Amino acid sequence: MCADKINPIRPTDDEARALARSLLEGARFAALAVTDATTGTPMVTRIALGTDARGTPLSLVSTLSQHTTALAKDPNCALLVGEPGDKGDPLTHPRLSIQARAEIVARDDPRHAPLADRYLADHPKARLYADFGDFRYVLFTPTRALLNGGFGKAFELTPDDLAK
Amino acid sequence: MCADKINPIRPTDDEARALARSLLEGARFAALAVTDATTGTPMVTRIALGTDARGTPLSLVSTLSQHTTALAKDPNCALLVGEPGDKGDPLTHPRLSIQARAEIVARDDPRHAPLADRYLADHPKARLYADFGDFRYVLFTPTRALLNGGFGKAFELTPDDLAK
Numbered sequence: 001m002c003a004d005k006i007n008p009i010r011p012t013d014d015e016a017r018a019l020a021r022s023l024l025e026g027a028r029f030a031a032l033a034v035t036d037a038t039t040g041t042p043m044v045t046r047i048a049l050g051t052d053a054r055g056t057p058l059s060l061v062s063t064l065s066q067h068t069t070a071l072a073k074d075p076n077c078a079l080l081v082g083e084p085g086d087k088g089d090p091l092t093h094p095r096l097s098i099q100a101r102a103e104i105v106a107r108d109d110p111r112h113a114p115l116a117d118r119y120l121a122d123h124p125k126a127r128l129y130a131d132f133g134d135f136r137y138v139l140f141t142p143t144r145a146l147l148n149g150g151f152g153k154a155f156e157l158t159p160d161d162l163a164k
Numbered sequence: 165m166c167a168d169k170i171n172p173i174r175p176t177d178d179e180a181r182a183l184a185r186s187l188l189e190g191a192r193f194a195a196l197a198v199t200d201a202t203t204g205t206p207m208v209t210r211i212a213l214g215t216d217a218r219g220t221p222l223s224l225v226s227t228l229s230q231h232t233t234a235l236a237k238d239p240n241c242a243l244l245v246g247e248p249g250d251k252g253d254p255l256t257h258p259r260l261s262i263q264a265r266a267e268i269v270a271r272d273d274p275r276h277a278p279l280a281d282r283y284l285a286d287h288p289k290a291r292l293y294a295d296f297g298d299f300r301y302v303l304f305t306p307t308r309a310l311l312n313g314g315f316g317k318a319f320e321l322t323p324d325d326l327a328k
Contacts (some may be wrong), residue, residue: 008228029254031244033197033208039263041240044197045310046248046259064172066310075286076205080195083247084210089289090193095210100201125253129315146209146230151293 008154016155017087020147020162023096025051027081028123032059034070034077043070048121049081055164057140058119060126064134071102071138092099093151098162100140112137171306172318182249184311184326185258189215191245192287198241204320214286216279221262221304221328224283224290228298233264235302243245248260255292258313262326264304276301 010016027049036043045067047059057079059069061068082095105111115137120127129135145157174180191213200207209231211223221243226234237239246259269275279301284291293299309321 008226031195031197031208033195033206033242035206036263039308040239041263041312042197042199042206042242042243043261043263043309044184044195046244046246046254047260048253048255062172074299076203078197078206078208080208080210082210084193086167088209088285089212091212097209099200099205099257100205123253142202143205146207148209148246 007076008152010064010153010155011041011050012155012157013162016147016149017157017161019094019149020096021055021164022155023032023082023094024098027053027083030057030059031080032067032077033080035074037070039074043067045057048123049079050114050119050125051056052114052139053096053119057100057142058115059138059140060123060130060135061104061135062132063136068104068138071104075102076100077102077140086113092150097146097148098140098142100108100142103139103141105137105139107152108138112156115139172251172316174317174318176321178243178327181271181321181325183252183258183313184260184309184319184321185219185328187246187258187311188221188262188326190217191247194221194223196231197244198231199238200230201234201237207231208310212287212290213243214283216303218283219326221264221306222279222283223302223304224294224299225261225268225302226296226298227300230238232268232300232302235268239266240264241266241304256314258311261310262304262306264306265307267303267305269301269303271300279303
């Protein structure tokens, strides 16, 4: 067998779209990749994750954190969702890599309150810090995504493929 | 309580160094952030992870994958290790964000065989594909790291803090 001859990207079908949406809707947290504002090179951190009413990825972040500073300078970013279990080869577990643009929502933006209601219903422990002055909701609008359902099962997805 | 007045970075101590090393040595996989060779923006994917004899993060990747194409163009990258459990606030679980430079090791490099021996002892299921012609070992030499041990417990680490 010669893997060099395999095209790793399959045509996107409804099963792939459904898997991608279930990975996103089921995620309680994500890895967030940004361009570090100091070094100009990649940085990856963990954030808690929810979605807004339209299924757009949503988080609550501190403006004191390096990733928020990075997003304020360059909103291009990426999210990884889909967690392996404790057993077996972690690369056989499906995961979704989303490239996105981040929008930090001001506290006086009319979207702040409805986003807070939705996010805190999903993440009740975040009520402990959600009202601290340095916290903001961030919306991540997908630009493209790569679904990896295991070896040889990769799909390139559009924002429409991910939308509800 | 006003979080704006808290400096979120604590002085690095031996406890922080030990936690960082245990997160890295204990990781079976990581989130890898790269700069996408096509878009020039962040991308984040999952890779399996081991370490070499000196504790340097190590993976086995396909040259067919987008992250390997990205690393070949720009070796600046980042890794996230330390997985939350299924319960509680995922942001209270410790995790380590490592910024690094990747080196793709050629198959005829004298380091290939010893890296393969070590990696495949830790990841025996990777023997299924390790000998495919498109797979390469990659070493990630840390340049800096951020350890987040939970709210208010962040530490900036140097490569020496992470070394064995």
